[in-house]
Amino acid sequence: MASKNSLMSWIDRRLPVTENLERHLTKHPVPSKVNFFYLFGALLMVVFMIQVITGIWLMMFYTNTEEGAFASVEYIMRDVEYGWLMRYMHSTGASAFFFLMYFHMFRGLLYGSYQKPKELVWLFGCFLLFLLMAEGFLGYVLPWGQMSYWAANVILSLFGAIPFIGESLQVWIQGDYVLSGATLSRFFALHVVVVPLLMIALVVFHIFALHEVGAGNPEGVDIEKYRDKTGMPLDGKPFHPYKTFGALPAIGVFFIVFFAIVYYAPTGGGYFIEKPNFEEANFLKTPEHIAPVWYYAPFYSILRAVTFGIPFLGITSKFLGFIIFAASIAILFIVPWLDRSKVQSIRYKGIFSKIAMIMFATSFITLGYLGTKPVNEIRTLIAQICTIFYFLPFILMPIYTKYEKTLEVPDRL
Amino acid sequence: MKKLIFLAFFISFFGYSAGENKCGELEKCFSFDSSVHDRDSLQRGLGIYKNYCSSCHTLRYLRWNRLQRDLDIPETVLIDDLISNENIKTSDFVTFGLPEISPIGAPDLTLRTRVRGDDWIYTYLQTFYQDTSQATGSNNLVYPGTAMAHVLIGLQGTQELDSNGKLIQLSKGALDPEEFDSAMRDLVNFLAYASEPARIERERNGIYVILFFVVFTAVMWLLYREYK
Numbered sequence: 119m120a121s122k123n124s125l126m127s128w129i130d131r132r133l134p135v136t137e138n139l140e141r142h143l144t145k146h147p148v149p150s151k152v153n154f155f156y157l158f159g160a161l162l163m164v165v166f167m168i169q170v171i172t173g174i175w176l177m178m179f180y181t182n183t184e185e186g187a188f189a190s191v192e193y194i195m196r197d198v199e200y201g202w203l204m205r206y207m208h209s210t211g212a213s214a215f216f217f218l219m220y221f222h223m224f225r226g227l228l229y230g231s232y233q234k235p236k237e238l239v240w241l242f243g244c245f246l247l248f249l250l251m252a253e254g255f256l257g258y259v260l261p262w263g264q265m266s267y268w269a270a271n272v273i274l275s276l277f278g279a280i281p282f283i284g285e286s287l288q289v290w291i292q293g294d295y296v297l298s299g300a301t302l303s304r305f306f307a308l309h310v311v312v313v314p315l316l317m318i319a320l321v322v323f324h325i326f327a328l329h330e331v332g333a334g335n336p337e338g339v340d341i342e343k344y345r346d347k348t349g350m351p352l353d354g355k356p357f358h359p360y361k362t363f364g365a366l367p368a369i370g371v372f373f374i375v376f377f378a379i380v381y382y383a384p385t386g387g388g389y390f391i392e393k394p395n396f397e398e399a400n401f402l403k404t405p406e407h408i409a410p411v412w413y414y415a416p417f418y419s420i421l422r423a424v425t426f427g428i429p430f431l432g433i434t435s436k437f438l439g440f441i442i443f444a445a446s447i448a449i450l451f452i453v454p455w456l457d458r459s460k461v462q463s464i465r466y467k468g469i470f471s472k473i474a475m476i477m478f479a480t481s482f483i484t485l486g487y488l489g490t491k492p493v494n495e496i497r498t499l500i501a502q503i504c505t506i507f508y509f510l511p512f513i514l515m516p517i518y519t520k521y522e523k524t525l526e527v528p529d530r531l
Numbered sequence: 532m533k534k535l536i537f538l539a540f541f542i543s544f545f546g547y548s549a550g551e552n553k554c555g556e557l558e559k560c561f562s563f564d565s566s567v568h569d570r571d572s573l574q575r576g577l578g579i580y581k582n583y584c585s586s587c588h589t590l591r592y593l594r595w596n597r598l599q600r601d602l603d604i605p606e607t608v609l610i611d612d613l614i615s616n617e618n619i620k621t622s623d624f625v626t627f628g629l630p631e632i633s634p635i636g637a638p639d640l641t642l643r644t645r646v647r648g649d650d651w652i653y654t655y656l657q658t659f660y661q662d663t664s665q666a667t668g669s670n671n672l673v674y675p676g677t678a679m680a681h682v683l684i685g686l687q688g689t690q691e692l693d694s695n696g697k698l699i700q701l702s703k704g705a706l707d708p709e710e711f712d713s714a715m716r717d718l719v720n721f722l723a724y725a726s727e728p729a730r731i732e733r734e735r736n737g738i739y740v741i742l743f744f745v746v747f748t749a750v751m752w753l754l755y756r757e758y759k
Contacts, residue, residue, distance in 0.1 A: 192592040192642075195729060202729035363751070363758045370748030374741055381737025385645075396645035396726070 142329055147354030148361050149335035151531050155229070156333075158222035160365040161372050165215045166321065172208040173310065176201075180260065182306035184299030187262035188398040206384040207376075212254055213390045214376060216413035219247060220482075227453070228475060230338055230462030235331045237454040242324040244451045249317050251414070251447070256309035258411065262302060263395030268408050270305075271297050276421075276443075279436040296401065338462030339531045353531035386412075389490070407492050415489025416482050420446050420508065422493060423485075423501035442505070449512045456512055459519035461527050468522030474511035481507035554654055555673035556696070563653040563716065565644065565723035567730050573602050576721025579714055581613065583682050587637035590625040593725045598625065601728055625725075636678060644719065645726045653719045656683065657712070660690040660698055672698070687711050 130136050140146075179198050181190035194201035223243065226232055232240035255273060259266045274297060278288035293300035332342060341351040355361070385391040389412040394405045410418040424439035433441075459467055464475060481504040488501045554560035567573065577598070599609045599621065609621065616628065633639075644652050655673040659681035662670035669681035681687075688704030706714060724730065 189592070195727065196592060196594070196597065202727075202733065206733075359758050363755050366751035367748055367755050370744055370751050373744040374748065377737065377740045377744060381733055381740060384733075393646055393648065396642040 143358040143362075144356055145350075146329060146357040147341070147351050148333045148357050149339075149341050149531055150353050150355045151337075152335050154368070155221070155225035155336070157365060157368040158218045158225060161368065162215070162218050162222060163321075164369055164372065165211055165218060166317075168207055168211045169215065170314065172204045172211065173314075175204040176208055177310055182260070182303045184262065184302055187260065187302060191261045203380070206380045209391050210376060210380050210384060210386070212257065213386060213411070213413060215250060216254070219250060223247065223450070224479065227478070228464045229334055229336050230457065230459070230464075231334050232454040233457060233459075233462050234454070236328075236334070238327045239324060239331065240454055241451060242320050242327060244447075246317060246320050246324065247450070248447060249313055249320065253309060253313045253317065254411075254413065256305045256313065259302060259305045260309060261395060262399045264397045264399055264403070264405050265392045265395040265408070267297060267399035267401065268405055269410060270301070272408060276436065276440045279434060279440055281432055281437065334462065335531060336463055336465065337531055338466060338527055339529070341531060344530065409490050412486065412490060415487070416485040417443055417446060417489075419485035419489035419501045420505050422489075423498060423505045425498060446508060449509065453512065453515070456515040457519050458516050459522075459524060461524045463527075466525040466527050467519070468524055470518035470522045474515070474518065477507050478511040481505070554651060555671070556675060557654065557658070557672055560648070560650040560654040560673070561657065563650045563719060565649040565720045567720060567724045568734065569720065570603055572717045572720050573724050574604070575714070576717035576719070576724075577602060579718045580721055584640065585627040587629070587633065587635060588640045589627065589629050589631075589633070590641045590725050591631065591639050592641040593625045593728065594622055595619070595625055596621040597728055601724070601731060640722060640725065642726050644723045649719055649723055652722060653715060656715050656718065657687075658698060659683070659687070660692050661701065686714065
């Protein structure tokens with residue numbers, strides 16, 4: 119590992135820079151053939167950086183008080199040089215984050231990116247989804263608009279629905295008997311410090327764990343099997359420059375779409391920034407229709423689909439909804455132990471796995487659509503059916519993956 | 532097949548439409564998309580705003596000097612004709628001396644087009660009609676029971692609902708229907724500008740940012756080809 123450069127060797131004796139650069143970049147082997155689904159990880163890193171940088175910028179001008187929050191956002195939009203750009207990049211970035219995250223995770227489900235020995239990579243990823251949802255929720259409260267206030271009220275009241283401890287738990291989280299300035303300032307602290315720090319730590323774990331077990335590929339072929347004399351897998355290429363340069367055009371395309379939205383449709387037709395949020399929070403006036411931003415819509419739909427409780431156990435419909443809503447995210451965590459298939463990729467799995475994936479994706483999108491609409495009887499019924507279809511692919515996974523007929527996985531990529 | 536699924540996914544994504552389309556008693560609002568790039572229209576809109584809106588409504592997030600810069604208003608016109616109050620500085624907000632909370636409940640209009648939408652405001656302003664059961668003597672199709680009087684009656688003339696619930700013109704105002712329509716377009720354009728002054732710069736410069744990334748992508752594509 120000795121470097122010819124004397125400065126580098128001086129540093130390397132004290133800090134293993136060259137060794138780690140080689141380990142994680144220039145000599146880190148990645149599969150030579152992957153498809154576009156494998157670009158979302160890199161794009162997520164880009165979006166994460168956008169969020170951190172624009173977030174710091176916004177934090178410099180934002181006021182985290184009940185009296186000042188709303189006006190400070192307008193101050194950023196009007197009086198701060200390029201403040202509007204920072205804000206729109208941050209709000210569009212939040213939507214982009216979820217969009218890419220959903221594709222990134224769907225890729226994982228399709229190509230078995232959670233299977234042994236990648237369980238931890240998947241688990242850290244699921245934790246990141248959970249943290250991202252928390253981060254998005256906390257951040258949405260900060261502009262202190264009507265939708266910030268009332269959407270937060272809906273979510274916080276879920277904690278209040280927990281039997282026995284619910285009410286005191288809700289007050290403890292809010293820091294007040296109602297959602298107020300006390301809640302706003304603690305949400306600010308959580309949004310800008312606690313959750314982002316946890317996310318950075320988890321991203322590091324996610325990537326270190328990935329580099330330990332090696333990246334997957336759409337074929338589910340183990341590239342470590344055949345190596346050349348230097349130890350590089352025959353179906354592998356060094357991460358840098360092959361994959362880094364491979365990601366750059368994708369990052370370019372992403373930025374074209376991203377800035378097209380930032381500059382020409384920053385509110386996303388009311389789905390990225392909702393209309394009622396341009397009105398300051400008013401605890402005397404409930405908006406006619408409380409809709410979540412699009413990226414929470416599927417989960418919100420699941421929450422609303424539960425219209426019945428279990429009275430003899432003292433479980434209200436609201437609490438049961440909360441449990442099922444939590445389960446819809448929790449179930450993702452145990453996917454590595456639900457899948458009993460001998461093969462990784464959907465390409466070699468049987469027909470039932472394919473049907474299950476289509477079922478899952480369709481119900482997720484339908485739930486998302488329904489989540490943004492006001493409820494009526496038909497929509498509730500469809501949401502209930504879709505909720506079942508959302509869970510079924512996972513609940514039945516141990517059975518169909520074990521018994522379905524799989525195809526032979528080739529030796530080489 | 533795969534492409535078809537993705538296509539279906541994207542179409543379903545864009546098929547989402549915000550809430551329901553209903554516009555008060557109307558099936559749909561009159562369609563109108565504001566433009567903030569016609570400076571003359573914005574100036575005319577400001578004129579209508581000052582004459583007809585400013586005695587009740589504020590614009591408390593918009594500053595006079597921002598207005599001056601974006602609408603190209605000469606300093607003398609701004610200070611003498613528009614502000615016409617020596618206690619108000621050009622860096623103050625456009626409140627016309629009204630208190631922060633209106634005693635008659637008139638909302639601040641700075642962000643109103645963003646809350647309601649351009650088309651809602653545009654339709655609202657056009658659909659006042661005579662209704663003696665209301666305290667103000669007029670009612671509105673978009674916002675039934677509105678507390679706002681038909682302040683534009685002098686320009687629009689009086690309207691009435693016929694037995695089918697359609698608006699009919701009773702008497703002529705100072706403007707004929709086309710002129711009134713164009714005046715309302717100016718006013719909503721101005722309000723849309725007030726809700727987001729940065730929109731002028733945003734919509735003007737966005738194309739250069741996008742073009743930059745088109746070139747960036749092309750260069751990066753060539754780099755990628757070298758290392759494929």
